[in-house]
Amino acid sequence: MFTAILIEKTETGQTVGLKQLDESALPEGDVTIDVLYSTINYKDGLAITGAGPVVRRWPMVPGIDLVGTVSASETDEFKPGDTVLLNGWGVGEVHWGGLATKARLKSDWLIKLPAGFTPQEAMAIGTAGYTAALSVDALVNAGVKPEDGPILVTGTPGGVGSVATALLAKAGYHVVASYGDESEKEYLTSLGAKEFVHRDEYSAPGKPFQKETWAGVVDSVGSHTLCNAIAQTKYRGFVTACGLAQGADLPGSVMPFILRGVSLLGIDSVMCPKGPRMAAWARLDRDLDRGLISKIGHEVNLEGAIQAGHDIVAGKIRGRVLVDVNR
Template sequence: MFKGVLIEKDPQSYTATVKDLDDSVLMDGDTLISVAYSTLNYKDALAITGKSPVVRKFPMIPGIDLAGSVLSCTSGKFKAGDQVLLNGFGVGEVHCGGLAQQARLSSEWLIALPNALSAKQAMAIGTAGYTAMLSVMTLEKHGVTPNCGEVLVTGANGGVGSYAIALLAKLGYTVIAATGRVEEADYLKALGAHEIIDRQLLSEPGRPLAKERWAGVIDSVGSHTLVNACASTKYGGIVTACGLAQGMDLPGTVAPFILRGITLAGIDSVMRPVQDRIAAWARLAELLDANTLDAVASEIPLSAVCETAQRLIDGKVRGRIVVNINERCN
């Protein structure tokens, strides 16, 4: 028996509770993992609260991230005791995920935990930091350097936004942070933001083209915010889209693309090839120090996951939530 969050659905109810489970709930996979830490992402919160149809099989253990040690692996890719981590691949949506003390997964979804990171530190980064790193690497590949000008980060108080600011600042970029919680300005400036702007400047319908300002943008919000970010991006600049906190719609025009030649790059973290994952995690281990991780992340026990999920949906959570699967909350 082991503890985990289980989401159950029937015609009358949708519930998520922490309960005792056995391995019959786990799905097929060649690798059994003792999970040490997981995270609570926005997608996890949507799944737990039922606010969006994230889960497509029931019953389901949520949790799109995990880090822990291998108990057994029949593929030969890992051996017992190896430290591994996982992000995405439909885990927590169509395959039981990381918010439980055990997980059974495909070894093809796992990568080795970087030597410079502990399991807790890796989950402090999680999918949010990994997605932010993929976005930064996309800006770099496009040729956006620190001397090209300001880089806008939207959804700045969220996990992706927080890590995007920290990573860009570490690399020498001038970062402008857009947030709906301007009272968190000190937190964002401590991460490396040069200036804080109110998200309302971007979240309402705007002009097809606005004054050129951004050399690049990392957007985790979508909808009007993404459209306005595109409209203000400099000629030849790039906008990465990796979230939909405001909405899935894209209510804009082609003007920024055909008149200023900007690029809109989608950032998928779920099905990203393993080699891209390894490269991104190597950069994360190099660029993020313990002080940054402590500033961005807070820790909760497994027993607090369902309550915290609702707070995350309500916009009352800053940065990253690390889940100590074994209840030892420091």
């Protein structure tokens, strides 16, 4: 038997609660894992609350991240006792995820835990931090240099924005972070932010052309926020888009793309191939100050993950939520 958060479909919506399940209920896969830690991401919050159409197979164990110890393996790539890491791959959407004490997954989805991280640190970083690293890698690979100008990071102090701020600051960029409350500035400054803009300046419809300000942007918000950031990006600047906290729409203009040569780079963390995935984790291993991880994340138990799912959708979460599934 194992314990899991189980989302079940009903005639009027869904139910969510802790369940004791037999291991035979686990889905197909060639690696069985004793889960140590998972996380709560915005997508997990949408699944738990039913606020978005995340769950596509019922019943579902949410949790798009996990780290754990292999207990059984049908592949030579992993053996019992290995500590493995998972981010994405539709887990928590179409395949049972990490908010449980056991998981069964496909070996193609797993990587070994990078040697520089403890299981707790890897999940404090999680998909949000890994997505932030993919975004930073995209800007660096596009040729954006610190001397080109400031980088705007939206969605702070959320998980993606928090880690992106820390990684960009470590790489020498001048980071301008969005905020909603004055109390967030101290936290963002500790991550490396040099200046701030209020998120309300970006959340309403804006002009298609605005003052050229940003050499690059890391956006996890979407909708009007993303469009305003694009409208303020410098000639031949780059904007990465990885989230939709404000909305999935893109109510802007093509003018910055065709008159300023701005490039919009999509960041997919779910189906990302192993090469870029490993490069992102290498950046995290190299550039993320371990002392910052405790500031970025806080821990809840498995039952507490349900409330955390509601809180993240309501915008009440700062940084990352680490879930000790055995507590």
